[in-house]
Amino acid sequence: MKNADDKTITTASAAPHGVMSPVDLANWGLPLVAYVRHVGDEGVGGWAICAADGTRIGGAPDRATAFAAVRQHDLEPLSVH
Template sequence: MAIIEHKMSPALAARVMSVSDLAGWGLSMVAYVRWIAAGEWAICSADGTRIGTAPDRLSAFAAIRQHDLEPLSVH
């Protein structure tokens, strides 16, 4: 990040997240849904670990919300 900071204004650099900051951001708050096969959707934690499956996208989103997480789609 230091290289990037030297090329940006100080105000902009202060708003830029490092790669490690971005990786840790929201890990405990989000899960994503990804199509894996006909009739099967993967529910994954923010770090990519598969934590479940569902027969359709709506069911996957509902399951995520039932566990107080924010669902996101991955294309």
């Protein structure tokens, strides 16, 4: 690719256009979403709040509280089953 000065611009990714690299895929949605999933046995336990890359960033005693906490931090909550 060339810029206005006719100099070649290199890109960090060697992936073909439209194909995400493994790093891009791992970071996709990182600043936008948080995943909420039940932890523990059926009927016992709590709810884990995880970043898009799987890092646990919080917890809550119930699903509604977990979703509220995620939204309070300007993220979009998604359920993991």
